[in-house]
Amino acid sequence: MRTHTCGSLTLDHVGQQVRLGGWVHRSRDLGGLVFLDLRDRTGVVQLAFGPAWSDANTLTAAAAVGVESVIVIEGTVVARAEQQRNADMSTGDIDVQVTSVRVVGAASTPAFPVAPAKGDKLPSEELRLRHRYLDLRRADLQRNLMLRHKLTQATRRFLDSRGFLELETPILTKPTPEGARDYLVPSRVHPGEFYALPQSPQIYKQLFMCAGYDRYFQIARCFRDEDLRADRQPEFTQIDIEASFVGQEDILSTAEALIAELWRTAGVPAESPFPRMTYAHAMEHYGCDRPDLRYGLELHDVTPVFAASELSFVQAAIARGERVRGLRVPGGAALSRKQTDDLEIVAKGAGASGLIVVKRTETGLDGKVAKFLAADAADQLGLAVGELGLYVAAPDHVASPALDRVRQTVAQRLELIPSDVHAFVVVTDFPMFEKDPNTGALGAVHHPFTAPHPEDLALLDSAPERARALAYDIVYDGLELGGGSIRISDSALQARIFSLLGIDDVTAQARFGFLLEALRAGAPPHGGIAFGLDRITMLLAGATSLRDVIAFPKTTAARALFEGAPSPVPAADLLELSLAVASRSGGNA
RNA sequence: GGGGGCGUAGCUCAGUUUGGUUAGAGCACUCGACUGUCACUCGAGAGGUCGCGGGUUCGAGCCCCGUCGCUCCCGCCA
Numbered sequence: 094m095r096t097h098t099c100g101s102l103t104l105d106h107v108g109q110q111v112r113l114g115g116w117v118h119r120s121r122d123l124g125g126l127v128f129l130d131l132r133d134r135t136g137v138v139q140l141a142f143g144p145a146w147s148d149a150n151t152l153t154a155a156a157a158v159g160v161e162s163v164i165v166i167e168g169t170v171v172a173r174a175e176q177q178r179n180a181d182m183s184t185g186d187i188d189v190q191v192t193s194v195r196v197v198g199a200a201s202t203p204a205f206p207v208a209p210a211k212g213d214k215l216p217s218e219e220l221r222l223r224h225r226y227l228d229l230r231r232a233d234l235q236r237n238l239m240l241r242h243k244l245t246q247a248t249r250r251f252l253d254s255r256g257f258l259e260l261e262t263p264i265l266t267k268p269t270p271e272g273a274r275d276y277l278v279p280s281r282v283h284p285g286e287f288y289a290l291p292q293s294p295q296i297y298k299q300l301f302m303c304a305g306y307d308r309y310f311q312i313a314r315c316f317r318d319e320d321l322r323a324d325r326q327p328e329f330t331q332i333d334i335e336a337s338f339v340g341q342e343d344i345l346s347t348a349e350a351l352i353a354e355l356w357r358t359a360g361v362p363a364e365s366p367f368p369r370m371t372y373a374h375a376m377e378h379y380g381c382d383r384p385d386l387r388y389g390l391e392l393h394d395v396t397p398v399f400a401a402s403e404l405s406f407v408q409a410a411i412a413r414g415e416r417v418r419g420l421r422v423p424g425g426a427a428l429s430r431k432q433t434d435d436l437e438i439v440a441k442g443a444g445a446s447g448l449i450v451v452k453r454t455e456t457g458l459d460g461k462v463a464k465f466l467a468a469d470a471a472d473q474l475g476l477a478v479g480e481l482g483l484y485v486a487a488p489d490h491v492a493s494p495a496l497d498r499v500r501q502t503v504a505q506r507l508e509l510i511p512s513d514v515h516a517f518v519v520v521t522d523f524p525m526f527e528k529d530p531n532t533g534a535l536g537a538v539h540h541p542f543t544a545p546h547p548e549d550l551a552l553l554d555s556a557p558e559r560a561r562a563l564a565y566d567i568v569y570d571g572l573e574l575g576g577g578s579i580r581i582s583d584s585a586l587q588a589r590i591f592s593l594l595g596i597d598d599v600t601a602q603a604r605f606g607f608l609l610e611a612l613r614a615g616a617p618p619h620g621g622i623a624f625g626l627d628r629i630t631m632l633l634a635g636a637t638s639l640r641d642v643i644a645f646p647k648t649t650a651a652r653a654l655f656e657g658a659p660s661p662v663p664a665a666d667l668l669e670l671s672l673a674v675a676s677r678s679g680g681n682a
Numbered sequence: 683g684g685g686g687g688c689g690u691a692g693c694u695c696a697g698u699u700u701g702g703u704u705a706g707a708g709c710a711c712u713c714g715a716c717u718g719u720c721a722c723u724c725g726a727g728a729g730g731u732c733g734c735g736g737g738u739u740c741g742a743g744c745c746c747c748g749u750c751g752c753u754c755c756c757g758c759c760a
Contacts, residue, residue, distance in 0.1 A: 125717035139720065160710085165693060188718095202711060205693050210709060211721055213694055219752045220693080272760040292760085319759040340724090442756095540760050638753095649753065 094165065100136020104186050106170040111189060113138070114165045114197070116230065118208050127155040130208075131164070134235050137506060139179075140166060141188040154194050161207060161230075163198030166191045203227055218640070222654040225645060237634045237642045238361060244630055247358040248332055251351050257308040257334070262297035264290060264314070269604065271541070273317035276327070284671035288384075290316035290328075293623060295540065296608050298335040299580055302619035307337035312626065320589040321649045323638045324628060328647075332575070332629075335621030341563050341579055345519060348567060348622045352517070352574065352629075359587065359633035361437055367517035367567065375520050376489070380497030382523070385571025386516035388509045390420045390500045395484060398473040399449075403465040407449075410486040417486045419449070421474070422503055425481025426459075432506065433481070439502045440485060445495035449484040453477065488520040501571070511582055515570055523564040524555055526593065535593055539564040542587070542608070543578040544620070557593050565622070574629060577622030584612040 096112045118130035118137050127142040142155040146169070158164060168191040179185030204224045209231075215221065221228040227232060249259065268275050275289035276497050291297075293315045301309045313333040321327065332351075336344060349365035356363035368386070378391045392597035399417040401406045407417060422428075428436075433450045440448040451460035453476040458466065467473065476482050483499055485492040504510050514565040515628035525545050526535040537543065541564060545553060546561035553560055583588045587609060591601045601609065630642040640646040647653055667673065 119720075119722095121719050121722050123717060123719060123722070125713070126719070128719050128722085130720070141718080143717070145717095174718080177718060177720090182720080185720085202692065206710070208696085208721085213709070213721095215690085216693060219689090219750065222752085271760090273758085294758095317759060320757085322759090323754070325759070357691095537760055543760095646740080648751085652751095654752090 098135040099131050099133045099138040102138050102184050107172045109170050112167050117160050117162050122156045131573055138184040139188050141193050142191050146190045150193050161203045165195045165197050167193045217488040225655045241630045243358050244355050251354050252310045257310045260309050262294040266291045271318050276316045276318050279670040281670055292317050294333055300611050302337045303616045309335045326639050327651050330626040332624040332626050337617040337619040344620050344622055367519050368520050371522040380493035383573045386518050387514050388504050392418050392420050392496050394418050407486045415488050417484050418492050419484030422443030422481040426479045436499055439498050440495045443495040443498040444491050445485045451482045453480050485658035507600050518568045520566045522561045525560040525562040538576050542580045544581045579620035582616040582618050
């Protein structure tokens with residue numbers, strides 16, 4: 094039906110008869126002459142209609158056709174006169190002089206403009222989602238989804254070339270009490286029983302390893318019924334990878350090479366391997382497990398300086414075994430009182446009881462607490478003239494997140510984040526467990542199948558909360574791209590970990606029996622990693638919302654506005670599923 | 683579950699502070715003019731449940747209460 098696509102035509106095609114199909118992007122009716130911009134996903138080309146080459150019917154049809162209508166045309170590619178060329182269009186050197194036009198899909202006036210009008214903002218998110226077929230016609234979204242395609246294809250090529258098998262896992266799976274809330278699917282044939290949509294293919298990929306499919310990957314859809322954010326959708330896509338007879342380095346080198354390949358696919362330079370950092374180092378020097386290394390502002394311990402001070406609240410904190418940590422801000426002494434007060438608000442918002450602020454000026458140390466510090470405190474703190482010091486006296490679990498927030502806020506306010514520099518880092522040696530602050534119970538930091546670090550096996554008995562795991566994250570500009578671990582392949586060790594997590598044998602059997610059984614049936618050492626494809630695409634597309642890289646996303650209330658999901662179902666359908674809708678206090682529809 | 687922002691013509695927005703005649707603009711749309719435009723231009727016209735419900739008032743787009751939708755954040759997301 095078509096001989097060419099709209100965006101492909103150039104001066105090389107001059108003189109050729111072409112047949113094109115596309116959407117009317119804009120129209121300009123000059124009376125005797127009519128110009129239509131014809132758009133497909135490859136680009137836009139200008140169609141020219143004139144009495145010298147178009148018959149009367151063609152001219153009339155061109156003048157009458159509405160924007161966003163689909164037309165199929167025949168015509169001749171001609172070079173434009175020099176002064177008529179449009180340097181802003183890739184096809185701006187040519188016109189197609191149309192000899193016949195057929196309106197194959199007349200469009201009613203669109204609910205919002207697809208062609209960008211200068212100065213016009215995007216329509217509201219609600220409207221864009223309700224008329225998603227229109228929004229998806231916009232060049233921005235087409236570019237994003239085409240990038241997504243390239244990234245998934247690059248992933249497949251890369252992993253296939255390294256011997257990974259793309260295998261599918263069930264969408265109807267078993268509910269899991271751990272982790273996020275499950276999306277549940279009622280079983281018709283088993284009244285009162287439910288499937289769950291997978292939060293990730295975690296257990297299935299381990300079963301593949303036990304079955305000998307030693308290199309697996311999947312572009313896997315995952316589902317989590319939690320509240321949404323700009324970077325969180327209820328269903329999302331992971332690049333899910335697992336391999337056997339591997340250690341942490343094998344997984345990481347493959348994962349880093351894949352990420353570098355994806356970045357190059359998007360035209361962003363990236364070289365693997367990436368710098369490494371332990372979790373302990375990241376927490377000590379950045380206060381978080383996914384540090385943004387595009388700028389400095391590292392944290393350091395200044396407890397000794399404050400131990401010698403006359404600040405009673407700091408003395409008391411140090412006596413409790415707490416530390417004083419903080420950061421030096423070059424040029425920060427220029428910040429106003431209001432600005433440093435704002436930083437304290439940020440620290441308090443993150444849970445700190447306060448923020449110690451000192452400035453080193455030409456005349457010495459400045460700030461509310463300066464007079465309680467030693468005369469040479471500025472030197473001890475390492476503060477140069479013009480620098481600001483920001484400190485928190487608190488237990489690490491309070492100070493770290495507060496200083497992380499302060500560090501990020503300072504970097505943004507002082508515009509210390511270079512726009513042309515990006516920073517990958519691999520964070521390793523995550524702890525096995527975290528303690529519930531209320532109950533003191535241990536929970537898995539990664540997931541309950543994560544192998545402990547071999548050097549820390551003895552700690553499982555004496556101090557499990559200090560045991561490290563063979564777990565790792567890949568971080569980019571302070572954002573987690575993905576993470577994984579080496580798994581436990583020994584059923585006795587797995588049972589041990591379950592018991593530390595407070596999962597008794599009966600419960601473990603009920604929840605994960607099929608995995609434990611497989612581990613006892615001859616399991617190779619194995620491990621893997623998973624990346625958030627949506628987030629990676631968003632970063633590489635320069636988008637600010639996952640909705641701009643997902644074709645049919647949900648709203649923050651987890652609704653699909655175009656097709657109207659979720660929706661009520663007929664009572665008969667509920668009956669067939671042995672379900673009844675309970676009314677909740679306050680009442681709902 | 684909690685907090686913030688937004689909701690006025692098909693679209694993007696003024697108007698809401700301080701309630702008062704017939705709610706405006708640009709774009710889009712309809713009609714007319716126009717042979718080199720590319721955000722074409724020019725002229726004319728049509729287009730409104732001011733999200734929805736209730737209240738206060740002589741009078742509500744504007745004030746109050748409730749509610750719905752979209753969005754950002756906290757909680758949550760092994």
